[in-house]
Amino acid sequence: MNALISFVAVIVLIIISFVGAQTLGLSYLFAVIIPYLAISIFIFGFVYRVIKWARAPVPFRIPTTCGQQKSLSWIKNNPIENPHNWLGAFIRMALEVLLFRSLFKNTKTTLKDGPRLVYGMNQLLWLGGLLFHWSFLIIFIRHFRFFMEPVPWCIKALENLDGFLQIGLPVVFMTDIFIVAAVTYLVLRRLTDSKLRYISLVADFFPLFLILAIAVTGILMRYFTKVDIIGVKDIAVGIFSFNPVVPDGISSLFFIHLFLVSVLISYFPLSKLMHMGGIFLSPTRNLANNNRVVRHINPWNPKVKMHTYEEYEDEFREVMREAGMPLDKE
């Protein structure tokens, strides 16, 4: 149900942009106003959210330790999974962000007869997630060729790396295939695994379908229909140079693509997609486990009612005396 709602929502978005740009001829709205709006929402929203998190205090240092602590000199500690200084924590974070290290450890629990619990390896999600995120990033970077004139060498180099098949023209990019495959997998696992289906919200399917639609429209434009690349590039460069232009004759596929991207980036700061920023601020991962070495300060360390030894001795003085225990006040 949630999947269906999300799917329909994306279809509706496609129709809106098709009708809007093609039939109603609102190309200026779709090529200029909406993208500007979306970019502003994205930037302000993202920054706002991150600042809001960053301003919240971290009262306690609570890293999740996943390895041996640093204690006695002859015991081998695990400097990354249980970092004892900022460098370890930095490496831990880098591995988390770049390689999804925690997800790599994923297991699948099965209950067999006996009863016997078995924990099998389960790296599919890791693989799917990694392929998806990296493809997304590379595709995003590749798009800079549309915003920049001349195209920087590093983008060309990336394209060369990414392109592996040449069936006539143009070159097929690996990431195009990967992203479609990975997103499809991510959707399917939400639909087929009963546990995941149970927890998945509209907000979980919607970005997946949206990204899938973006990828598919992009692929259609690149490999199957001829879009006016020069015109598209004019629009893109125009937007980023604050000198927007809308040439004629741009295919409606492009407007759909651009509109969906606009929706995605405006939706971004409102949604779970903010995990992109949040992962850097997760106190169980980005802190060193050195609480016993360096005192962590809680900015709001509360005053609490304590029970002092004097009060305790006052209450129990007699029994303590009888038991022959030392007393502060005789």
Place this chain on the structure above:
Amino acid sequence: MSETLKQEELVQIDYKPPGTGWMDTKPDIRKGKINWGAVQKSVEYLDLPNPRKWSPTDDDWQLPKDWKKIILEGMRERIEKFRTFQVFMDICVRCGACADKCHFFIGSGDPKNMPVLRAELLRAVYRKEFTLAGKLMGKMAGARDLTEDVLKEWFFYFFQCTECRRCSVFCPYGIDTAEITMMGRELLSLVGLEIDWITTPAANCFRTGNHLGIQPHGFQDSVDFAVDDLEDIIGIKVEAPVNKKGAEILFVVPSADYFGDPHYFGFLGYLALFHEIGLDYTFSSYASEGGNFGLFHSNQMMKRLNSKIYMEAKRLGVKWVLGGECGHMWRVINQYMDTMNGPADFLEVPKSPITGTVFENARSTKMVHITEFTADLIKNGKLKLDKSRNDQWRITFHDSCNPARAMGILEEPRYIINSVANNFFEMPENCIKEQTFCCGGGAGLGTEENMEMRLRGGLPRANAVKYVHDKHGVNVLTCMCAIDKAVLPTLIDYWVSGVQIGSVHELVGNALVIKGEKERTLDMRSDPLPGKEETEDV
């Protein structure tokens, strides 16, 4: 209660979620799956809100009139105070990696015991009240109104989480459902939804210095008993000072160590060890609890209970503090104590008076874990150990959640066990160290009325013990946690049978060759040592 629950029935676990969506499925609140509400007296003693006589099985939980306002205000306050709370509410992508990592889910199949859904219980209300998307789109955005039923569901599921942090190991963002549970419990406490097995020990501890409510003379008695019992075993009457000013070290143990079985055998081990090395230490009756049920209640309660350790160290004028075998106690000491009640600048950086080793890793807190201390002694050859005195045991080791995932003290106990005993066998890899499974009764849930959930939640742990029991004939499960030692006997008996629970320092006590001891025939349990069975009877 465990007798009436049939194993065959308990393992019929259906991992398929029910047909109704989770927002429309009500929890099955009944004995076996809940903990009783806190008694009025304890709530009053600690000046907590809404003291009354109530039970979670009642229909009317007698909430204060403006309960909703209180909860929402409490949420707002915590959102501002805890980055964890904010970030964890915002960034979960419901990838499900944590889903089958929770022992309560594995053992019950209840989808709301998947960490992600446990957190969603709070998150859905958070979305409704504190996010734009939730306000605009309501249920479509996964938002939910806070109603009395929702509150009851919180109570049910936040007291079905042992704050073990296993889920956090697997989450790609480190989302720690234990932290979310802690927030949930703090909120519940604001309207008087407390459980007795947390609040009463906390009240006891606040008053008498320990969870069990043992008064000072009772504490003195327990220590004297232990000294006598140890004398029967080793033939030496050891010193065990209490409240002694000017001692070098204050030694703080969880109260179960001197009052519970099998903890007590480890307590005898400590006494024997300290005698042998001539340690200048003292117990304190005022700080006679290392454990801290405040951790399971609220950050404030944790601070209130924990404050005694430093205050007492100061009053007694010791140089540093040594801590006994306990799990959640060490989470508090490692991650909270210094922040809450430090700086302990009146103490010195801990230095072993026997080996001269300076414990740099406790430079600021000034508190050393007993296994760090003992491992150092053994490594430096300061102890004479006869491993064969542990030959009656085939041993495995259970990493307790907090020492493993909130500290990382993994190798010290293993080094000690391997130095004092011959037969050590690890449980399978996915069940130890940072992936260890909870005993099922941590975080205040180790009660009789919660037995069904304990047995269910303890299944993964017990199952791994069964594995090494069948494969290697393991007959003792050692651990260094007072809650473990209290709840594991029932659990292991139920699922495995034929495996005892023991302490690391029980094994140390057995193996330790003490100067001037009588010919040892008994172990710390006063059972005959291997090879001494006959001579015993003559």
